[in-house]
Amino acid sequence: MPDGIREIECLATVRLLWDYLDSELDETRMREVEHHLAACQACLPHAVFGQRLLDALHAIRDRHAMPPTVRAEVVAALRAAGYSRGP
Amino acid sequence: MGNAQGTSTSDPDLVPQVADRRDGGSSKDESFTRDALPWMEDVYRFAHSLTHETADAQDIVQETYLRAFRSWHTFEPGSDCRRWLFTICRNAFLRSRQRTRLEVEVTDADADAIAGAREHGAMIADGTDRLLATLDLGPALDRAVAGLDAPFRAAVILVDVEDQSYEAAAQILGVPIGTVRSRLFRARRQLQQQLREYARDAGLDPSAGPGQERGDA
Numbered sequence: 001m002p003d004g005i006r007e008i009e010c011l012a013t014v015r016l017l018w019d020y021l022d023s024e025l026d027e028t029r030m031r032e033v034e035h036h037l038a039a040c041q042a043c044l045p046h047a048v049f050g051q052r053l054l055d056a057l058h059a060i061r062d063r064h065a066m067p068p069t070v071r072a073e074v075v076a077a078l079r080a081a082g083y084s085r086g087p
Numbered sequence: 088m089g090n091a092q093g094t095s096t097s098d099p100d101l102v103p104q105v106a107d108r109r110d111g112g113s114s115k116d117e118s119f120t121r122d123a124l125p126w127m128e129d130v131y132r133f134a135h136s137l138t139h140e141t142a143d144a145q146d147i148v149q150e151t152y153l154r155a156f157r158s159w160h161t162f163e164p165g166s167d168c169r170r171w172l173f174t175i176c177r178n179a180f181l182r183s184r185q186r187t188r189l190e191v192e193v194t195d196a197d198a199d200a201i202a203g204a205r206e207h208g209a210m211i212a213d214g215t216d217r218l219l220a221t222l223d224l225g226p227a228l229d230r231a232v233a234g235l236d237a238p239f240r241a242a243v244i245l246v247d248v249e250d251q252s253y254e255a256a257a258q259i260l261g262v263p264i265g266t267v268r269s270r271l272f273r274a275r276r277q278l279q280q281q282l283r284e285y286a287r288d289a290g291l292d293p294s295a296g297p298g299q300e301r302g303d304a
Contacts, residue, residue: 014201017204046204053278056224070131074148082156083156
């Protein structure tokens with residue numbers, strides 16, 4: 001067991017899994033989950049699947065583009081409000 | 088992940104909506120162009136997650152930027168402009184809905200995390216996990232995210248798509264961090280269930296093994 005971290009069980013790991021994948025845990029907790037996943041063949045697939053889901057969700061950025069007319073319309077409205085630049 | 092940048096300490100909706108010319112309109116326009124306009128795509132995605140309608144999202148984006156421009160003097164230079172814009176966007180949405188609250192019953196985040204793992208365990212057992220590994224999740228996720236209730240969709244868009252921390256998302260949505268966490272975990276569980284359905288609806292029979300379509304001999 002690496003210094004400064006505790007052994008955690010599968011249930012605790014699963015409970016912390018989304019926080020871990022979102023990097024929302026403190027450093028010690030991150031290491032504890034990481035250590036458990038490295039040794040547990042039952043929990044690791046959940047983490048791999050979770051990460052794949054998050055990666056696919058993040059790719060929504062590339063598919064949900066703003067309609068091309070929006071920027072021009074917003075800038076026109078801003079100009080009417082006193083804005084004098086253009087993008 | 089997480090956003091380490093700070094944010095403006097002023098609530099843009101609590102200050103008079105007047106243009107500040109103390110440093111000259113040109114300087115204001117320049118900083119607004121540099122710091123605020125580049126986030127329009129991000130604001131649009133968030134607005135769309137709230138409204139679910141393209142035309143409404145466009146109106147919210149325009150309202151957001153007009154309010155941001157009028158309140159630009161309250162933005163703290165160097166702080167997180169995107170988070171500031173998201174907050175204005177969320178308030179503009181609530182205003183457009185006559186203060187409809189983005190609130191739902193708070194769920195047990197830990198229970199959803201555990202249930203999600205159990206759901207995934209069932210997917211491993213019935214083979215849908217292996218099947219999903221061969222599929223492009225994008226189209227299914229687009230439909231599944233669109234089908235989420237607005238409060239859950241907003242949490243997913245902010246954290247999973249726009250890379251906001253739980254704390255930042257909580258600030259933007261005006262709810263406690265625990266509420267963001269519970270909405271997020273419930274939403275991900277629902278998305279996971281939708282993906283499992285997607286594998287089945289794609290005409291793939293889990294019992295036949297990965298990559299084999301139903302009906303194949």
